Amino acid sequence: MAPQKKDKPNKDGLKTSITMFFKRVFGFVSASFIDFRRSPLTIFFAIAYPVILILLFGAIFSEHTQTLNSFTIYIQAEPDAGFEIAPGMEINLTETLLTTLATMETNDSEPLFILHYIPLLDEHTIPIDPGKYLEEVDGYFCLVIPANFTMLVYNNATSANLTVIMDENSQSAKIVYNIIKEVIYGFNLFLAGESETHIDMETIDIYLEEKIEYLDFLVPGIIGVALMNNAVMGTINRYSSFRNAGLFRKLASTPMTRTELVTGETVWQGFLAIISTAAIMIFGWLFFKAPFGKAAWIIEVLDWKIILILIAGVLGFTGLGMIGSRFVKNPDAATAAANFLAFPMMFLCGAFFDVSGIAGVNVISKLLPLTYIIDALRATMITKNVSLAWYNIGISFAFGIGFFIIGVILTNIKNE
Amino acid sequence: MSKRRFFKNIYLSLRRIWAETSRIGLGWVRSPAAVFFTFIYPIIMILLFGYLFAGEGTTTLYSLPYLNEDTYQVGNATLPYYPAQELLTELGLNNDSLGEALGIKLIPVNFNTSEILPQNWMKEQNAAYLLRIPKGWSAMVNASLLNASAPKALVQYYYDPGYTSSTEVMKIIDNALKELNAQLFNIETSIGIITTTTPEREELSYIDFYIPGIIMVTLSTSGMMGLVSTVAEGRRNGIIFKMSATPMKKWEWALAQEIWQIIISLVIALLTALTGVIAFGFQLSAIHPLHVVILIFGSMTFAGLALIIARFVKSPEGAVAATLAFVFPQMFLSGSIIPPEVMPEFLQQIARIFPLYYIAKAMRAAMLEATLPKVWLPLGITIAMGVIFFILGSALTIWKKD
Numbered sequence: 168m169a170p171q172k173k174d175k176p177n178k179d180g181l182k183t184s185i186t187m188f189f190k191r192v193f194g195f196v197s198a199s200f201i202d203f204r205r206s207p208l209t210i211f212f213a214i215a216y217p218v219i220l221i222l223l224f225g226a227i228f229s230e231h232t233q234t235l236n237s238f239t240i241y242i243q244a245e246p247d248a249g250f251e252i253a254p255g256m257e258i259n260l261t262e263t264l265l266t267t268l269a270t271m272e273t274n275d276s277e278p279l280f281i282l283h284y285i286p287l288l289d290e291h292t293i294p295i296d297p298g299k300y301l302e303e304v305d306g307y308f309c310l311v312i313p314a315n316f317t318m319l320v321y322n323n324a325t326s327a328n329l330t331v332i333m334d335e336n337s338q339s340a341k342i343v344y345n346i347i348k349e350v351i352y353g354f355n356l357f358l359a360g361e362s363e364t365h366i367d368m369e370t371i372d373i374y375l376e377e378k379i380e381y382l383d384f385l386v387p388g389i390i391g392v393a394l395m396n397n398a399v400m401g402t403i404n405r406y407s408s409f410r411n412a413g414l415f416r417k418l419a420s421t422p423m424t425r426t427e428l429v430t431g432e433t434v435w436q437g438f439l440a441i442i443s444t445a446a447i448m449i450f451g452w453l454f455f456k457a458p459f460g461k462a463a464w465i466i467e468v469l470d471w472k473i474i475l476i477l478i479a480g481v482l483g484f485t486g487l488g489m490i491g492s493r494f495v496k497n498p499d500a501a502t503a504a505a506n507f508l509a510f511p512m513m514f515l516c517g518a519f520f521d522v523s524g525i526a527g528v529n530v531i532s533k534l535l536p537l538t539y540i541i542d543a544l545r546a547t548m549i550t551k552n553v554s555l556a557w558y559n560i561g562i563s564f565a566f567g568i569g570f571f572i573i574g575v576i577l578t579n580i581k582n583e
Numbered sequence: 584m585s586k587r588r589f590f591k592n593i594y595l596s597l598r599r600i601w602a603e604t605s606r607i608g609l610g611w612v613r614s615p616a617a618v619f620f621t622f623i624y625p626i627i628m629i630l631l632f633g634y635l636f637a638g639e640g641t642t643t644l645y646s647l648p649y650l651n652e653d654t655y656q657v658g659n660a661t662l663p664y665y666p667a668q669e670l671l672t673e674l675g676l677n678n679d680s681l682g683e684a685l686g687i688k689l690i691p692v693n694f695n696t697s698e699i700l701p702q703n704w705m706k707e708q709n710a711a712y713l714l715r716i717p718k719g720w721s722a723m724v725n726a727s728l729l730n731a732s733a734p735k736a737l738v739q740y741y742y743d744p745g746y747t748s749s750t751e752v753m754k755i756i757d758n759a760l761k762e763l764n765a766q767l768f769n770i771e772t773s774i775g776i777i778t779t780t781t782p783e784r785e786e787l788s789y790i791d792f793y794i795p796g797i798i799m800v801t802l803s804t805s806g807m808m809g810l811v812s813t814v815a816e817g818r819r820n821g822i823i824f825k826m827s828a829t830p831m832k833k834w835e836w837a838l839a840q841e842i843w844q845i846i847i848s849l850v851i852a853l854l855t856a857l858t859g860v861i862a863f864g865f866q867l868s869a870i871h872p873l874h875v876v877i878l879i880f881g882s883m884t885f886a887g888l889a890l891i892i893a894r895f896v897k898s899p900e901g902a903v904a905a906t907l908a909f910v911f912p913q914m915f916l917s918g919s920i921i922p923p924e925v926m927p928e929f930l931q932q933i934a935r936i937f938p939l940y941y942i943a944k945a946m947r948a949a950m951l952e953a954t955l956p957k958v959w960l961p962l963g964i965t966i967a968m969g970v971i972f973f974i975l976g977s978a979l980t981i982w983k984k985d
Contacts, residue, residue, distance in 0.1 A: 202898060213901075216908040223912050226930055227921070236924060260774075302781050305948075305957055320773050328775040335780045336792045338922040344778070345754075351774050352761060359770040365727040366666070366764050368756060369737045372744050373702035384745035400903045404812055408898075411820055497610060497816075500617030502809040505903075507624045510804070511631050520747040523711060524645040524686070528634060545745065555709055 188430075191423050195431030196438070217393040217443040221451045224385055224519060237277050238343050240268075241306050243285040243297040245314035250321045260317040260354070267350060279346070285309065298332045307337035310347065320358065378461075379549055386451050386468070387544030388518035393443040394480045395512060395537050398436045400505040402488025405432070406578075407501035410492075425578045429489060433571065436488075437481045444477060468548040472556055476547065479563035480540045486570030487536075493577040512537045536566035599831045603839030608846070621847065625801045625855045632797045632920065633790055633863050644683060645752050647674070648692040649714040650701065653721050666724040666767065667716045670738070673759040674714075687755050701741050711746040714756060715739040728767065790863040795874065795946035796919035798852045799881055803913060803939055805851070806844050806882060807889045808906045814840075814893035814980075815902040827982040837977035841886040848882035849875075873949040873958060880969030881942040887972025888938070894979040913937040918944070938968050 203210065247261035271279040285300050301309045311330040313319060319327035331347065333340040356363065409415055418428065448465060456464040491504045513519075515528060516537035522528045532538045543559035546552040611617050653667040668676075675682025676689050692713070694704050705713055716738050723736035740756055742749035764770065817823040826836060859865030888909070896905045915921055916930060917939035923931050934940050945961035948954045 213904045216904045219908050298781050328777045331778045339924045358773040364764045366736045369739050371741045373705050373741050404903050495616040497614050500614050502812045503620030503624050507620050524643045524748045
């Protein structure tokens with residue numbers, strides 16, 4: 168009987184400690200919530216920011232908004248007398264090429280190329296340099312067709328060359344160049360008497376049956392980015408603000424421990440993460456799925472493992488925020504530190520585009536927690552690859568718990 | 584007001600502006616973390632964007648798994664071709680330098696397609712792409728050599744649409760197939776293409792055009808977020824409220840904030856350019872004196888915008904969320920990172936509402952003599968924005984305690 172009597176106060180003490188722990192954590196979260204609720208603009212932006220992210224990237228990358236734009240290209244064509252390939256049968260390759268380019272269309276049935284012709288001579292009958300002309304009109308692509316091009320093609324043993332002058336730093340110029348190359352390849356086939364290639368490639372989208380498109384891969388990436396930005400930037404800014412307001416010093420005179428404070432902060436960031444995730448999914452569905460006959464998408468992507476991933480992410484990124492905030496004292500430095508941690512991760516972890524082919528970057532990305540959060544979300548929500556999901560969830564939790572523990576250790580409210 | 588008093592007022596105003604600017608500067612200098620992160624952030628940004636988007640200093644090498652099921656085809660007496668092997672050679676098999684030039688690294692894989700479908704194998708292995716040369720492919724190619732109407736010989740390219748690089752890899756394979764097609768079927772290149780770059784751009788590389796944009800992206804993110812947070816914090820802890828009890832005027836305070844942002848911007852720009860020189864060989868000759876003007880008024884624009892945003896948000900989280908909500912679309916739509924012309928038309932129109940669109944345009948136009956005449960409109964807009972946003976920022980600033 169004696170040991171029972173001795174145990175009872177301990178059990179009660181433990182129970183009281185646990186109750187008090189949760190009460191204090193709840194108190195911190197309630198205070199954060201009330202502060203949040205009292206600022207309508209903060210609520211608006213907390214929801215608006217992830218919504219803007221999904222709308223922005225959805226609009227840029229969604230297949231429903233993707234169309235090939237029209238390209239303005241410049242042509243300087245010398246006169247071409249054509250060539251009689253058979254009696255009474257004349258061909259003019261310059262004309263054929265220009266007609267081909269002029270009649271090509273985008274998927275919206277708009278002209279693919281808007282052709283502008285560069286005169287051969289200026290008003291003083293001095294030859295116009297097409298390269299300089301292109302720079303003056305701020306163009307990016309010019310096709311120069313030599314004089315009597317057809318004759319050159321049919322008479323010369325060596326190939327007759329077209330000249331492309333392009334701004335090699337322009338993305339549009341590169342796209343146009345690839346299209347022109349395809350057109351010229353077609354011309355070469357025709358001139359060789361072939362109607363088509365004998366060897367070719369069949370492309371197979373491995374998620375065609377599941378009807379997964381690029382936007383589906385983008386949604387988990389954006390959830391990951393919003394989660395990270397909220398937690399890292401939010402925590403650094405809040406902690407810096409608490410420090411400046413003397414809140415840490417005040418908390419040091421209360422029974423609240425640093426574990427409770429850190430847990431409270433993590434729970435609060437978890438709440439914000441759920442709001443952001445819900446906003447991204449709802450708006451992504453409303454704008455890019457439901458109007459295109461995919462009303463069930465929002466149900467299909469839901470999975471209980473998302474909660475686990477969010478917890479892992481919030482633990483890790485809040486911990487990272489706490490680590491960052493340990494080294495900064497003023498809001499200016501807090502912002503710079505938050506940007507320093509969050510921005511590189513956003514681009515290095517394959518949230519918007521994959522970095523697997525970029526040497527060095529693909530190795531760095533494997534060292535960053537956001538990579539695993541995004542991969543876990545993609546495997547859970549989109550590809551439904553359970554083993555891959557668990558593998559990434561495991562790594563995310565390892566990162567999360569590690570950063571959280573370091574964050575707790577580095578948070579020292581007594582010294583603040 | 585007498586002339587003397589007028590000049591005395593100006594003198595006192597300047598002193599107050601100087602005092603406030605010095606105060607901000609001293610606070611910054613006395614925080615080693617602030618100095619460190621302010622400097623490290625632009626360095627990280629230029630290295631990041633330089634490697635990722637400008638493709639400088641790094642090679643892109645996609646690992647392409649290939650499944651050659653055509654291994655038992657060794658050709659025949661009349662047509663001793665083994666096209667499968669030739670295709671793989673075209674793609675850089677056993678030739679690392681060719682592979683690197685193409686941007687591809689072939690990885691042989693082996694599995695039985697009657698037991699597991701290639702798409703399922705890819706999902707299991709988390710592979711982004713797979714080139715499959717089906718059994719009998721070489722025989723089909725050889726048949727085409729004898730009979731022009733024989734069916735096309737197709738290789739199969741499986742890809743995961745989640746990987747943006749799948750299109751790049753597809754293009755590389757497509758080019759190799761075209762090359763092989765021309766070789767095997769004796770298709771002469773009757774028409775060739777010679778490419779040259781525009782005369783003034785010959786000496787410049789991609790990074791030279793990229794750095795001015797990156798400088799402005801860095802300034803817009805760090806400047807705006809920093810100032811919004813500082814003001815939100817100043818209002819919360821009452822520092823700004825205390826200002827109302829001093830002779831300082833709101834516009835003087837706002838001007839001091841802007842001057843500090845301009846100083847930091849110039850330092851950040853210099854640091855970014857120097858990092859660009861060291862890491863990517865950025866040519867300082869690409870810098871024009873007008874860039875300094877654009878930088879000053881660009882910083883004023885972002886500082887003014889930050890003061891406007893700070894007027895409406897109260898908490899630090901609100902400050903971060905509000906700034907991110909503005910900074911992100913601006914960063915991606917302005918043409919500093921993604922060229923606007925590759926975006927849908929309506930996004931190109933939306934891009935025009937962001938100040939960075941005009942600032943980035945002015946920065947680029949000032950780089951070349953040929954495009955210099957085009958700098959005046961975006962430069963004029965940048966200057967106008969700098970002044971207007973400063974006036975608005977000063978007017979909207981409130982000095983009351985929250």
